[in-house]
Amino acid sequence: MIQFEQVSKIYPGGQKALTEVNFHLKQGEMAFLTGHSGAGKSTLLKLITVIERASAGRVVINGHDIAKIKAAHVPYLRRNIGMIFQNHHLLMDKSVFDNVALPLVIEGFSHGEIRKRVAGALDMVGLYGKERHSPVMLSGGEQQRVGIARAIVNKPPLLLADEPTGNLDPKLSMDILRLFETFNDAGTSVLIATHDLGLIARMKYRTLTLKQGRMLGAQELDSVHAALGGE
Ligand SMILES: Nc1ncnc2c1ncn2[C@@H]1O[C@H](COP(=O)(O)OP(=O)(O)OP(=O)(O)O)[C@@H](O)[C@H]1O
Numbered sequence: 001m002i003q004f005e006q007v008s009k010i011y012p013g014g015q016k017a018l019t020e021v022n023f024h025l026k027q028g029e030m031a032f033l034t035g036h037s038g039a040g041k042s043t044l045l046k047l048i049t050v051i052e053r054a055s056a057g058r059v060v061i062n063g064h065d066i067a068k069i070k071a072a073h074v075p076y077l078r079r080n081i082g083m084i085f086q087n088h089h090l091l092m093d094k095s096v097f098d099n100v101a102l103p104l105v106i107e108g109f110s111h112g113e114i115r116k117r118v119a120g121a122l123d124m125v126g127l128y129g130k131e132r133h134s135p136v137m138l139s140g141g142e143q144q145r146v147g148i149a150r151a152i153v154n155k156p157p158l159l160l161a162d163e164p165t166g167n168l169d170p171k172l173s174m175d176i177l178r179l180f181e182t183f184n185d186a187g188t189s190v191l192i193a194t195h196d197l198g199l200i201a202r203m204k205y206r207t208l209t210l211k212q213g214r215m216l217g218a219q220e221l222d223s224v225h226a227a228l229g230g231e
Helices: 041-048 071-078 096-107 111-122 140-152 171-183 198-201 217-225
Strands: 002-010 018-026 029-036 056-061 081-085 159-162 189-193 208-213
Touching: 002 041, 018 041, 018 208, 029 041, 029 171, 029 198, 041 056, 041 111, 041 159, 041 189, 071 096, 081 140, 096 111, 096 140, 111 140, 171 189, 171 198
Parallel strands: 029 189, 029 208, 081 159, 159 189
Antiparallel strands: 002 018, 002 056
8 A cells, every 4th residue: 555665855955854764554554653753754644645755765655656646646646545634634614514525525526425425424433413513613532533534534545644643632542543443444544653652552553663764673673672671
């Protein structure tokens, strides 16, 4: 689903963000992406969504070599990726319905189909019946769920989440992670960038760790854990 081969990213101005990164997220896999602040997590997600392009190496998404995709085709690639942000990027002056419907409106679905799909997505995230609410009337956890409903409403095969639980308490964070698990159980590939090591420890998924732009291998992780006293 996602393949990075010797991928490096140097921003204009010379800032090295990623150095020779290799990893493969298989179709249907769920994994965490972690690392210190500035390690390159957001840059890695931006390369997947083609907000940024690699300086060297190969990025392959869903069988497509990103370097070969023309700018005009990037929106089509992005339709296959549901993106979830820490601050959910909701339109606060629009209803919950309008927020979740947005990707379907852009894709030109009929009104009837949009109503059906939005109701289904809100049902999945536990917000059925809140269509007419304004996001400002909702709690932080509920707002995050609206962002998740919007990300999954067109049933993308890949979900990317950038610090999706950053503003939530441990119980709500766990609820959001369980929600990702239900999408993953239905076959969606999921990659979650997070600082929350406690949350990662409570789940059984593979963890990709970046350190100063490099992806650590299993051996390097063992020595980090040993240095931390076997935590
Ligand atoms: N647009 C940019 N131009 C120049 N340098 C950038 C740009 N975006 C990120 N960087 C640099 O690239 C490196 C990696 O940043 P990135 O945002 O990917 O890290 P991160 O792991 O997501 O950090 P955080 O957890 O704090 O969000 C940092 O040194 C950062 O300053």
